[in-house]
Amino acid sequence: MADAxxxxxxxxxxxxxxxxxxxxYLRRDGFAVQIESxxxxxxxxxRRLHPVAVILDxxxxxxxxxxxxxxxxxAGDWTPVLFVTARDDELDRLLGLELGADDYVxxxxxxxxxxxxxxxxxxxxxxxxxxxASPAGExxxxxxxxxxxxxxxxxxxxxxxxxxxxxxxxxxxxxRRPGRVFERDELLSSVWGYQSAAGTRTVDVHIAxxxxxxxxxxxxxxxxxxxxxxxxx
Numbered sequence: 001m002a003d004a005x006x007x008x009x010x011x012x013x014x015x016x017x018x019x020x021x022x023x024x025y026l027r028r029d030g031f032a033v034q035i036e037s038x039x040x041x042x043x044x045x046x047r048r049l050h051p052v053a054v055i056l057d058x059x060x061x062x063x064x065x066x067x068x069x070x071x072x073x074x075a076g077d078w079t080p081v082l083f084v085t086a087r088d089d090e091l092d093r094l095l096g097l098e099l100g101a102d103d104y105v106x107x108x109x110x111x112x113x114x115x116x117x118x119x120x121x122x123x124x125x126x127x128x129x130x131x132x133a134s135p136a137g138e139x140x141x142x143x144x145x146x147x148x149x150x151x152x153x154x155x156x157x158x159x160x161x162x163x164x165x166x167x168x169x170x171x172x173x174x175x176r177r178p179g180r181v182f183e184r185d186e187l188l189s190s191v192w193g194y195q196s197a198a199g200t201r202t203v204d205v206h207i208a209x210x211x212x213x214x215x216x217x218x219x220x221x222x223x224x225x226x227x228x229x230x231x232x233x
Contacts, residue, residue: 007052008032009118012042012068013084014060015058018107022055025111029119040064043071051079055215056101058085066099072222073100078164080121084109096207101190102166120192125152132178140175140228144217156217166191170206174220174230183227203228 010027011221013019014037023033034049036042046068054072058065081100086107100153102121105114115199132201139148149172154161163171169191174182182190184200192202207228211218219230 006030006032006122008034008049010042010045010049010051010054011035012037012039012054012055012060012065014038015057021111022114023115029115031118037061039065039068042068045078046072046079052081053080053082053083053122055084055114055118058083069099069101075108076162078162080118080165082114082117082121084114098209100164100209101162101207121165124169124191138172138176140172141231142175142178142219145171145175145219145230147175154220161213163210167206167210167213169202170209171230174228176220178219178230178232181223181226181229185225 006029009031011019011022011026011033013022013035016037019035019037023035026033031052033179034045034051036045039062042054042056042065043063045051054069056065056068059140060068065083065085069083072081074078080102083101084103085104085109102124103117105117127189131190140147141148144157145155148166152165152168154163154168154171170187173187173191184203187203188200205222207222211220214220219232221229223229
């Protein structure tokens with residue numbers, strides 16, 4: 001199973017036909033795949049296999065996908081997570097992102113697009129990211145907040161802050177040009193690399209999470225009706 005050079009993706013999906021199609025496209029892209037159909041099995045596989053990414057259905061039998069992601073993040077594991085769900089409403093979408101998911105797709109979806117999104121979040125997580133994101137070795141700081149792009153680490157004052165790959169790139173994008181106002185659509189394009197299923201609202205949710213993690217040190221300012229900026233003061 002571990003023959004794929006890109007690493008192993010854990011697919012947690014209780015609909016066998018969907019899981020098989022996802023597996024087919026991921027294997028075509030060079031990933032190994034482990035499929036699980038419930039939350040408890042997913043957590044056991046996560047602990048045992050250390051996947052490079054997790055595709056996680058929210059509506060699982062027993063322990064649901066939200067709880068699986070919550071358990072991972074509580075353990076300090078920031079492996080990229082992409083949520084999949086049949087429930088296409090804003091509350092579910094925001095719940096997934098607030099738990100620390102990197103992206104969100106709604107059934108029915110294109111398996112080719114899902115595989116592309118896996119590649120995108122892994123590029124961000126590894127530092128091999130598209131133009132406009134953080135080059136290796138770059139140190140950025142505004143006020144008390146500092147990021148080290150090469151080591152993929154961030155600090156608020158003297159406290160190191162755990163960020164998802166998406167949160168990290170969003171923060172780096174803002175810190176790179178202090179005072180510049182970034183529109184939400186611009187952030188979607190430069191950080192996500194595509195139009196997220198959640199639209200510009202996903203930017204707002206990630207910004208809220210960044211502010212919560214950075215606390216009083218957060219330099220992020222909202223420009224009402226436009227977007228966000230990172231200011232020195």
